[in-house]
Amino acid sequence: xxxxxxxxxxxxxxxxxxxxxxxxxxxxxxxxxxxxxxxxxxxxxxxxxxxxxxxxxxxxxxxxxxxxxxxxxxxxxxxxxxxxxxxxxxxxxxxxxxxxxxxxxxxxxxxxxxxxxxxxxxxxxxxxxxxxxxxxxxxxxxxxxxxxxxxxxx
Amino acid sequence: xxxxxxxxxxxxxxxxxxxxxxxxxxxxxxxxxxxxxxxxxxxxxxxxxxxxxxxxxxxxxxxxxxxxxxxxxxxxxxxxxxxxxxxxxxxxxxxxxxxxxxxxxxxxxxxxxxxxxxxxxxxxxxxxxxxxxxxxxxxxxxxxxxxxxxxxxxxxxxxxxxxxxxxxxxxxxxxxxxxxxxxxxxxxxxxxxxxxxxxxxxxxxxxxxxxxxxxxxxxxxxxxxxxxxxxxxxxxxxxxxxxxxxxxxxxxxxxxxxxxxxxxxxxxxxxxxxxxxxxxxxxxxxxxxxxxxxxxxxxxxxxxxxxxxxxxxxxxxxxxxxxxxxxxxxxxxxxxxxxxxxxxxxxxxxxxxxxxxxxxxxxxxxxxxxxxxxxxxxxxxxx
Amino acid sequence: xxxxxxxxxxxxxxxxxxxxxxxxxxxxxxxxxxxxxxxxxxxxxxxxxxxxxxxxxxxxxxxxxxxxxxxxxxxxxxxxxxxxxxxxxxxxxxxxxxxxxxxxxxxxxxxxxxxxxxxxxxxxxxxxxxxxxxxxxxxxxxxxxxxxxxxxxxxxxxxxxxxxxxxxxxxxxxxxxxxxxxxxxxxxxxxxxxxxxxxxxxxxxxxxxxxxxxxxxxxxxxxxxxxxxxxxxxxxxxxxxxxxxxxxxxxxxxxxxxxxxxxxxxxxxxxxxxxxxxxxxxxxxxxxxxxxxxxxxxxxxxxxxxxxxxxxxxxxxxxxxxxxxxxxxxxxxxxxxxxxxxxxxxxxxxxxxxxxxxxxxxxxxxxxxxx
Numbered sequence: 001x002x003x004x005x006x007x008x009x010x011x012x013x014x015x016x017x018x019x020x021x022x023x024x025x026x027x028x029x030x031x032x033x034x035x036x037x038x039x040x041x042x043x044x045x046x047x048x049x050x051x052x053x054x055x056x057x058x059x060x061x062x063x064x065x066x067x068x069x070x071x072x073x074x075x076x077x078x079x080x081x082x083x084x085x086x087x088x089x090x091x092x093x094x095x096x097x098x099x100x101x102x103x104x105x106x107x108x109x110x111x112x113x114x115x116x117x118x119x120x121x122x123x124x125x126x127x128x129x130x131x132x133x134x135x136x137x138x139x140x141x142x143x144x145x146x147x148x149x150x151x152x153x154x
Numbered sequence: 155x156x157x158x159x160x161x162x163x164x165x166x167x168x169x170x171x172x173x174x175x176x177x178x179x180x181x182x183x184x185x186x187x188x189x190x191x192x193x194x195x196x197x198x199x200x201x202x203x204x205x206x207x208x209x210x211x212x213x214x215x216x217x218x219x220x221x222x223x224x225x226x227x228x229x230x231x232x233x234x235x236x237x238x239x240x241x242x243x244x245x246x247x248x249x250x251x252x253x254x255x256x257x258x259x260x261x262x263x264x265x266x267x268x269x270x271x272x273x274x275x276x277x278x279x280x281x282x283x284x285x286x287x288x289x290x291x292x293x294x295x296x297x298x299x300x301x302x303x304x305x306x307x308x309x310x311x312x313x314x315x316x317x318x319x320x321x322x323x324x325x326x327x328x329x330x331x332x333x334x335x336x337x338x339x340x341x342x343x344x345x346x347x348x349x350x351x352x353x354x355x356x357x358x359x360x361x362x363x364x365x366x367x368x369x370x371x372x373x374x375x376x377x378x379x380x381x382x383x384x385x386x387x388x389x390x391x392x393x394x395x396x397x398x399x400x401x402x403x404x405x406x407x408x409x410x411x412x413x414x415x416x417x418x419x420x421x422x423x424x425x426x427x428x429x430x431x432x433x434x435x436x437x438x439x440x441x442x443x444x445x446x447x448x449x450x451x452x453x454x455x456x457x458x459x460x461x462x463x464x465x466x467x468x469x470x471x472x473x474x475x476x477x478x479x480x481x482x483x484x485x486x487x488x489x490x491x492x493x494x495x496x497x498x499x500x501x502x503x504x505x506x507x508x509x510x511x512x513x514x515x516x517x518x519x520x521x522x523x524x525x526x527x528x529x530x531x532x533x534x535x536x537x
Numbered sequence: 538x539x540x541x542x543x544x545x546x547x548x549x550x551x552x553x554x555x556x557x558x559x560x561x562x563x564x565x566x567x568x569x570x571x572x573x574x575x576x577x578x579x580x581x582x583x584x585x586x587x588x589x590x591x592x593x594x595x596x597x598x599x600x601x602x603x604x605x606x607x608x609x610x611x612x613x614x615x616x617x618x619x620x621x622x623x624x625x626x627x628x629x630x631x632x633x634x635x636x637x638x639x640x641x642x643x644x645x646x647x648x649x650x651x652x653x654x655x656x657x658x659x660x661x662x663x664x665x666x667x668x669x670x671x672x673x674x675x676x677x678x679x680x681x682x683x684x685x686x687x688x689x690x691x692x693x694x695x696x697x698x699x700x701x702x703x704x705x706x707x708x709x710x711x712x713x714x715x716x717x718x719x720x721x722x723x724x725x726x727x728x729x730x731x732x733x734x735x736x737x738x739x740x741x742x743x744x745x746x747x748x749x750x751x752x753x754x755x756x757x758x759x760x761x762x763x764x765x766x767x768x769x770x771x772x773x774x775x776x777x778x779x780x781x782x783x784x785x786x787x788x789x790x791x792x793x794x795x796x797x798x799x800x801x802x803x804x805x806x807x808x809x810x811x812x813x814x815x816x817x818x819x820x821x822x823x824x825x826x827x828x829x830x831x832x833x834x835x836x837x838x839x840x841x842x843x844x845x846x847x848x849x850x851x852x853x854x855x856x857x858x859x860x861x862x863x864x865x866x867x868x869x870x871x872x873x874x875x876x877x878x879x880x881x882x883x884x885x886x887x888x889x890x891x892x893x894x895x896x897x898x899x900x901x902x903x904x905x906x907x908x
Contacts, residue, residue: 003366006358007363007833008829010833011359011829014583015577015580015581019579020584021584031313036316036317036318061228063232100318100321101228101321102323103228177678201839201840292749294578294748294831294832295578295832296832299583359833369838369841517839519838519839
């Protein structure tokens with residue numbers, strides 16, 4: 001009998017504790033800076049082009065083969081405004097296949113991508129799976145708008 | 155049939171045997187208790203279970219085959235997803251297998267970080283067990299939310315370190331991929347304080363509660379010899395009285411530097427398995443505290459680590475004490491960047507083999523209790 | 538005016554409006570309980586419960602109702618048509634009928650029956666029939682098994698319940714609910730009959746198949762409860778409505794006969810509004826105890842359920858009746874009631890504690906540091 005009464009006393013005690021619920025759509029929990037949302041590409045604001053040169057390093061390193069990259073000659077290099085001779089032409093990242101393992105960020109030689117540590121890296125629901133394949137413009141959008149401060153591993 | 159004899163008041167009827175048929179009850183892949191897609195077909199005679207046939211494979215994703223096509227860094231992420239409740243322990247086993255074969259030495263700080271994270275993960279895994287066990291027994295979710303509240307605190311620490319709440323991918327052969335944040339020690343100490351409250355909450359509700367005891371005492375008993383015969387490991391083996399813990403038998407990493415006890419049960423029933431896991435949580439807290447005190451500064455990866463790891467040809471078997479039992483990685487390498495064969499010895503798969511022995515002879519309602527006390531994770535059973 | 542009054546003097550009209558008020562009250566309480574249960578359980582679990590449907594989730598019962606009404610009303614092709622449609626009514630209507638006997642204030646109830654207590658239990662026992670017919674009409678062997686189990690549970694637990702209440706009516710000397718409330722006077726019967734109150738609480742929980750006695754609902758995970766084939770409004774009648782209405786009825790009855798009802802304290806002195814407040818406060822208290830038990834306990838297995846009733850609660854009920862009889866015959870003072878009943882309750886608690894502990898100690902896990 002005692003065990004039962006002890007259990008009931010226990011639940012009575014927890015009834016008066018403050019609830020731990022965070023009411024999500026109204027309140028967003030603050031994310032730590034190392035948060036690993038889906039990867040995004042970074043925009044070089046000084047030169048006005050993406051950091052990514054299309055070197056295929058991330059495409060080779062991805063375990064699920066969700067990245068597809070092509071490179072082209074950089075028109076800005078011909079003008080002389082940019083040091084990058086090649087630039088990314090087409091970049092497709094399938095968020096539906098990505099496991100967010102961060103290996104693509106680890107192998108990038110140009111620090112051109114980063115894991116999205118904002119809530120936009122998580123609130124990505126779509127009704128159609130094909131819409132989860134992100135192209136270059138979508139991946140650069142947040143960095144172009146200066147809405148992201150990615151974390152660089154020490 | 156009335157016998158007409160001298161005494162006409164006597165009517166004697168022949169005894170007719172009541173024909174009974176055993177029913178097959180399908181505890182289907184969509185399980186009401188939270189253990190994953192697992193199917194058991196119970197053959198029931200009246201109320202008692204006569205036969206149990208488990209059907210697994212609903213969650214087979216080919217982790218071992220996928221690892222053959224991935225190099226060693228990529229194959230790490232598949233380890234997270236086998237036992238998705240004890241990820242650091244699985245990753246630890248995998249990277250230690252690689253280090254054993256390649257002869258890589260791990261810096262001290264990385265060892266300590268690994269041990270602390272593995273033990274914290276043991277805590278989360280046992281909390282999940284406590285929650286699911288209570289739910290299997292019929293509580294309306296009270297034990298479950300207590301357990302998940304505590305898990306949430308620990309997962310927040312993991313999120314601050316690795317960036318992810320569940321699939322960390324943080325260990326690398328040689329150490330860990332980046333250093334922990336500066337407030338690591340304070341955070342982990344604060345979390346340990348909080349989780350003690352959670353353990354006490356759950357114990358106050360479950361341990362000693364007559365209803366729980368009546369539902370789980372002497373249910374699913376398996377003796378020590380049978381446990382060894384069936385290849386059980388982990389808390390299931392220890393609850394049956396066999397004091398085997400791989401952290402003691404074959405100390406891997408730096409476990410020989412810590413002072414902790416091993417809970418061993420006497421009766422081998424579901425209640426003992428629950429008690430063993432609760433005690434293990436307390437012992438994990440002890441290990442974490444000692445590790446926090448001893449943790450040095452320093453590098454977290456060895457100096458001369460090649461960019462792409464190439465393992466010499468050979469084979470290695472590495473086993474660790476996961477929260478669910480003995481998790482083993484058998485790695486065959488033919489030189490090169492990808493493993494030739496990566497076999498995972500999964501603890502839950504072997505623990506499930508004893509299900510029939512434990513369940514036959516009990517009631518139907520007990521089958522769910524026993525399954526809950528085995529604490530399976532389908533990702534590990536099916537890989 | 539006179540015509541209006543004479544209209545209400547008509548027995549049928551009078552009964553009709555009282556029944557309508559009680560019906561409205563019951564529906565309101567059932568809706569309140571669907572919301573309140575989730576809030577209370579949420580609070581026990583340190584979370585908020587429904588918050589988004591209306592402010593603080595107040596409109597949650599309306600949302601549930603709309604959802605249930607819009608669901609497809611399935612009926613198995615081989616189910617017995619008449620019995621299938623009749624079963625939810627058979628389960629629900631007796632519960633509503635029990636409200637006829639309950640007096641909510643000193644002068645207001647649907648009817649003051651001189652055999653009110655007997656009527657209450659006689660009628661509420663018909664619910665078991667509803668469950669049985671529901672299970673049989675579904676043409677599903679699991680539903681039938683579940684229904685038989687539920688019926689067995691309901692019938693078994695009626696016996697100690699009636700014994701406890703019988704003991705109490707021996708004290709009060711009447712089966713009339715108003716009389717029982719008034720006889721309590723300055724001290725409610727819970728003080729004189731702690732054992733009876735304990736038995737009442739256990740049996741009330743079981744009579745509405747709530748935790749820890751809800752194997753009927755839980756077996757639907759594995760084998761199937763009696764309402765497995767029912768959907769939409771039929772299911773809601775059979776499961777939610779009956780359960781909450783019966784809970785409300787039993788809580789009201791408990792507060793009437795054990796806690797002093799609308800009379801203690803100072804009910805008769807302060808008028809009908811105070812009586813209403815009193816009775817609803819006490820009913821809410823008992824309902825909170827039931828909801829608290831729902832959030833805390835695991836469910837006990839069906840064979841343990843039966844042995845708990847027949848081997849534990851029934852002898853206790855008989856003991857209570859015997860003690861009461863002894864004290865009444867020899868005309869001992871009232872405090873002997875408290876002492877004997879309290880001692881019997883303590884002995885029962887100890888027996889339960891000792892019986893479930895078996896012989897070996899509870900913590901059978903030792904810590905080895907050498908291993």
